[in-house]
Amino acid sequence: MAGRDMHTSLMEEPLVKQLALAHEVFWTNPHKTNEAVKNSAEWEEEIAEAEERLLRFAPYIASAFPETKEADGFIESPLAAINDMQKLLEQDCGEALPGRWLLKCDHDLPISGSIKARGGIYEVLKHAEDIAVKAGMLKQDDDYSILHDERFTAFFSRYSIAVGSTGNLGLSIGMIGAKLGFRVTVHMSSDAKQWKKDLLRQKGVSVIEYKADYSQAVKEGRRQAEQDPYCYFIDDEHSRDLLLGYAAAGGRLKKQLEQMNIKPGADEPLFVYLPCGVGGGPGGVALALKLIYGENVHIFFGEPTHSPCMLLGLFSGLHDGISVQDIGLDNQTAADGLAVGRPSGLAGPLMEPLLSGCYTADDSTLFSLLYKLRASEHKSLEPSALAGMAGPVKLYQTKAGKRYMKEHGLNMKNAVHLVWSTGGSMVPSEEMEEYSRIGFSFAKKMGRQ
Numbered sequence: 439m440a441g442r443d444m445h446t447s448l449m450e451e452p453l454v455k456q457l458a459l460a461h462e463v464f465w466t467n468p469h470k471t472n473e474a475v476k477n478s479a480e481w482e483e484e485i486a487e488a489e490e491r492l493l494r495f496a497p498y499i500a501s502a503f504p505e506t507k508e509a510d511g512f513i514e515s516p517l518a519a520i521n522d523m524q525k526l527l528e529q530d531c532g533e534a535l536p537g538r539w540l541l542k543c544d545h546d547l548p549i550s551g552s553i554k555a556r557g558g559i560y561e562v563l564k565h566a567e568d569i570a571v572k573a574g575m576l577k578q579d580d581d582y583s584i585l586h587d588e589r590f591t592a593f594f595s596r597y598s599i600a601v602g603s604t605g606n607l608g609l610s611i612g613m614i615g616a617k618l619g620f621r622v623t624v625h626m627s628s629d630a631k632q633w634k635k636d637l638l639r640q641k642g643v644s645v646i647e648y649k650a651d652y653s654q655a656v657k658e659g660r661r662q663a664e665q666d667p668y669c670y671f672i673d674d675e676h677s678r679d680l681l682l683g684y685a686a687a688g689g690r691l692k693k694q695l696e697q698m699n700i701k702p703g704a705d706e707p708l709f710v711y712l713p714c715g716v717g718g719g720p721g722g723v724a725l726a727l728k729l730i731y732g733e734n735v736h737i738f739f740g741e742p743t744h745s746p747c748m749l750l751g752l753f754s755g756l757h758d759g760i761s762v763q764d765i766g767l768d769n770q771t772a773a774d775g776l777a778v779g780r781p782s783g784l785a786g787p788l789m790e791p792l793l794s795g796c797y798t799a800d801d802s803t804l805f806s807l808l809y810k811l812r813a814s815e816h817k818s819l820e821p822s823a824l825a826g827m828a829g830p831v832k833l834y835q836t837k838a839g840k841r842y843m844k845e846h847g848l849n850m851k852n853a854v855h856l857v858w859s860t861g862g863s864m865v866p867s868e869e870m871e872e873y874s875r876i877g878f879s880f881a882k883k884m885g886r887q
């Protein structure tokens with residue numbers, strides 16, 4: 439922080455007071471502009487390159503991970519209608535929540551069961567391609583299924599990859615890294631679930647556990663990796679490649695929307711709600727969707743009440759210069775994938791002119807939505823992934839949300855509410871049942887109020 443005075447005046451802001459008390463808030467972003475994305479041509483080119491790279495790797499992915507064969511080696515998830523969930527939430531809050539509700543099912547992504555299967559896997563693939571091409575072993579017009587050959591795994595085993603993670607990024611990078619032959623080390627924060635660490639160790643990945651939170655695990659991982667010239671560090675707080683891997687989702691989503699005959703425009707606004715941790719995942723998706731749909735897409739990030747790092751960074755304008763601990767929050771949440779105290783220095787500034795807003799959800803809200811989505815739609819998400827689900831209700835029910843819709847003169851009857859589900863299919867079933875039981879008890883309690 440710039441100093442005591444700035445800290446004092448920030449703490450006096452009503453919104454920051456609410457955040458510091460860990461209350462749920464809905465904030466619309468006054469810095470959003472309707473101008474085109476800055477450097478859009480450059481970004482478009484880089485995203486197109488990422489799409490092409492994923493296409494080159496598709497034959498390898500299809501043979502290395504048979505579950506992707508049917509999708510021709512594309513790591514992609516369905517887009518599903520969630521009308522029953524919409525009805526259930528309308529009943530619960532006693533008012534209409536109009537529009538068409540969809541769930542982007544990244545909890546079902548192959549290989550690692552979370553949105554990290556986009557960015558994390560992409561960055562490892564790019565690194566593998568870079569070093570294999572440089573060594574003269576691979577050409578871009580080769581059939582990449584040759585990467586399965588022993589000579590490639592032997593080659594990659596001379597290199598290592600390291601990453602700091604709350605769980606899912608490590609899981610994604612470990613799965614693909616180990617498959618290619620790399621030596622992988624994952625630096626896990628204290629939030630990481632035991633089953634994720636066990637699974638990685640089974641795959642031959644080194645897992646180093648920290649008692650501290652995500653920022654510390656990243657910092658230590660970065661420090662150790664710097665000492666080894668053969669080690670490549672995947673930097674979740676700054677990586678452009680990670681962000682581009684996530685951004686490749688945009689064009690694919692556009693095709694899925696077209697198949698449903700949805701064409702976002704002035705009369706058919708598209709609202710997208712994304713769970714946000716450090717911001718790279720939702721930031722990459724948001725960037726791509728803004729490039730495609732411009733002002734016809736309205737993007738909101740959801741965060742836990744104990745870890746609203748992106749909201750705090752955007753509101754204060756300090757981005758990665760402030761952490762939730764600076765306002766007295768503990769960064770403790772059951773939403774382990776979102777337990778991040780300081781936002782990405784890349785994603786924060788990039789989102790500043792693009793994002794419609796951010797909101798927070800209490801763990802009890804996340805659990806209760808987890809239970810309700812299972813009961814109504816039979817979809818099982820991990821707690822973090824429900825941060826998106828809280829969005830549409832908050833848009834309709836908060837003062838700030840109502841003002842946003844009014845100011846933008848939107849025809850909400852035709853609105854499309856797309857909730858991005860970011861993880862869950864690999865959670866062991868006993869653990870999922872336990873989440874659901876907790877969710878049921880919260881849902882019951884809230885119903886009685």
Ligand SMILES: *Cc1c(COP(=O)(O)O)cnc(C)c1O
Pocket residue numbers: 552553554606607713714715716717718719720721775776820822823860861862
């Ligand atoms: C990592 C993660 C996110 C958010 O991605 P960031 O890049 O950290 O913002 C959301 N949901 C789940 C389940 C995650 O694991």
